[in-house]
Amino acid sequence: MADLSWVAPEALATEAAALADLAQIAGLPLVALARDDSADAALRAEPSSVTEVIAGREAASIRAYPARPDAPAPAAVTLAGGERVSVLVPASDQFARRLEKVARLRAKWARREDVTCYRVYDADLPDYAVAIELYEGSETPGRWLQVSEYVAPRGVDPALARRRLMDVAAIAPRVLGVDPADVSVRVRTRARGGSQYADERREPAREPRGGRASRRDGGVELPAGAHLVDEGGLTFEVNFDARHDCGIFLDHRETRARIREMMKQTQGSKRFLNLFAYTGTATVYAADGGAKHTTTVDLSRPSLDWARRNMARNGFTGPAHEFVQADVLAWVTEQRHTRNRWDLIFCDVPTFSNSARMRRASFDVQRDHAELIIGVSRLLVRGGRAIFSCNLRTFKPDVEKLARAGVALEDITDETIPEDFSRNRKIHHAYVVTRV
Structure with a gap:
């Protein structure tokens, strides 16, 4: 796969x-x-x-x-500012023109919306099928690019696709004013399995510039290679060296803002539960919205440590905020037999997972979502709500099975797709879950 x-x-x-x-x-x-x-x-x-x-x-x-005195001049692209960039594919000048145009428009939008981390380019040209995201530092100056390659259609020469990707890596930092050393690239390869935790078994990341030791910002540890960025008036840690994902999913920017507003409107115990929490960004938003108690659950210990730092960096510490390392599916089943209930739950599931630490053989969102959503719904207080999301492009909820279990879904996908992801509106699906 x-x-x-x-x-x-x-x-x-x-x-x-x-x-x-x-x-x-x-x-x-x-x-x-x-x-x-x-x-x-x-x-x-x-x-x-x-x-x-x-x-x-x-x-x-x-x-x-061999020596060729009559060798033709190398291909190059001339950028708007006059800088020439050598390229491997002459047609890469079309990519450069397109990137310069969308970068200007996106930067104008970002200034208007006060957004500092956003997607700039999203496979605007089919032959240059990559997503490019720009991140700007908050407490210290810095700009970083993350380039993610989409799967090339069958029939595309892999060598040509690689040359195009190399041209992207050469052109993008110059257009966007980023040091080439601050560009990370994720490429598509063939691999067995599909655990969302596979990246934790990788070889240690390269030592970042500036040394190996961690430092502390505001009393909270900042691991080597990590940076701080702002979103929604909050501060988050990102790291482009250590993992497949940098620590914050930009396509859920609107979803996180929605969680904060929903928590502000919540009455009563104001308890928030974050399942498959990753680095806990949604938990930080819920706490900022007034959550009195938060529970952050993930199978990955490094992710939970990251989530704990994100919470602490924004001033949310103490016993009211708990972090649970557990197989989410098994944990939800166990909690159904307790008196623990929550007012608002966020469940952003992986498409597929087969971690050896899971109690069941694997999780497939299309196959297993109904059972999970029903379980999540049973953890809500009377009148409570959950947001369920996934990024399987072809996902279709089993509304009939859910209805038989007394669970209703409201599709809020369109309302949660940010402007900078408008070209790829299937980046995720999102639903509000309630008990009928």
Whole structure:
């Protein structure tokens, strides 16, 4: 199945720059060790010989190029400010033009809405099928880009797709004013399984610039490689080095704001439950909305530690805010047999999970959502509400089964899609869950 694989933040940009430098010496005899034929594109030449080798654990080749005094000039894109960027695919000038246009429009919108972390580009051109998100630092200056590649359609040459991605990595930071070392790239690879916790078994992330030690901001630890960003008047920790996801899902910006408003309107015990909580961003919003007691549940200990730091950094500490490491599905079943109930619940489920720490073999949102939603509904106080969301594009709720169990769904998807995700309105589905 397709999965996202993390690439060292400056890796593609660095490789693209190396190939650009290679292009500058086109015409001289040279030999290159390459993983694919990108060097051919940079030199605009065919190798006189190719020797297949293994570099590390990956297939590669040694490619020899004869001297060509009449070698053509390398392809390049001229940006609006006059800067020239060497590229591997001449058609990448179309991507540069499009990115410059949407970046201007998105920046204007972001200033008007007081948004500092947002999606800039979302596969506007089919051949350049990537999503580009910009993050701006809050307490310290900084700008970071996260580039995520979509799955290429069948029939697309993988080598050509990679060259386009390398051009994106070279062009985007220059257009958006970001240091190439502060660009992280997520590429699609084929992988077995699908656990949402697979990233915790990765090799340790590279040591970030500035050293290995953690520091403390406002008395709260900030791990090495992490940065602080603002959203909705709150501060959150992001990290582009350590995980597949940086710590905050931007497509749920409106959902989080809705949770805060719903909690403000809640009467009574004002208890909030966050299931599959990840880094607890929704819990922070609920606490800011006046939640008197919050429960944050996730199977991942690193995620819960992250959530605890997010809460503390915004001033929410103490026994009223609990963090539970548990298999959510089993935990919900257990809580149904207790007297614990909540006024507002947020449940943002993974599409699929098969972690070895789960009590059941796997979780599939389309197959298992009705059972989970029914269980969640039983944890609500009388008149309580839950928000259920998932990012399976083809998701269809089993409304008949839910209705038989006395559960009603209100589709609020359109109301929770932010402006910067308007090109991809199936980025997630969201529903308000109530007991009939």
